[in-house]
Amino acid sequence: MSQATLGDDEELFGEAATEMRADVESSLADAWGALPDADDVWETDADNVLGVLNGLNSALEVGDAEAHLRDAKKWFTMGQRADAFDDADDLKAEIADLEAAIADLSRASEQVGDLTSTIPALRGTLEDAGLADDAADDDADEAEE
Structure with missing residues (x-):
């Protein structure tokens, strides 16, 4: 293999590494x-707790963030295995930060989802308890008469 070919290969590899890093950064x-x-x-215009919870649950959706994170990790892994990055600590840290943010949003969404199903049942229980109290009060009023 000639020196020119080796030089061209190094240059091509350098370009590929730069493009790979740009792909990771773009996906991030x-x-x-x-x-x-x-x-x-943070903000809401709902009229009741259930409306707030439903709005919050919708707001917590990560959308396409997971797909973009997957692309970033794919190109990052490829670049690392090819030893294409001179310094990839910043990319690795940003990937970790993004994974943590997505995990936090997913956990919060699950908790809000649990509340969204619990609150109506709790309201029903409290309404039933209120009806029982009203009935007991009516019975007490009738007994006094």
Whole structure:
């Protein structure tokens, strides 16, 4: 193999490594961009608790963030195995941060989902208890008469 070919191969590998890093960074940016906005999670215009919970559950959806994260991890893994990155600690840290954010959103969504199914049942229980109290009060009023 000639020196020119080896030089060309190094140059091509360098270009590929740069493109691979750009792909990882682009996928990470797309993933962060797909996450909900903080205001969407914090603010509400619902009239009752169930409306708040349903709105919050919708706001906690990660959308395409998981798919973009998968793409970033795929290209990052390929680049690491090819030893294409001079310094990939920043990419590794950002991937970990993004995974943590998605996990936090998923956990919060599960908790809100649990509350969304619990609150109506709790309301029914309290309404039934209120009806029982009203009936007991009516019985007590009748007994006094």
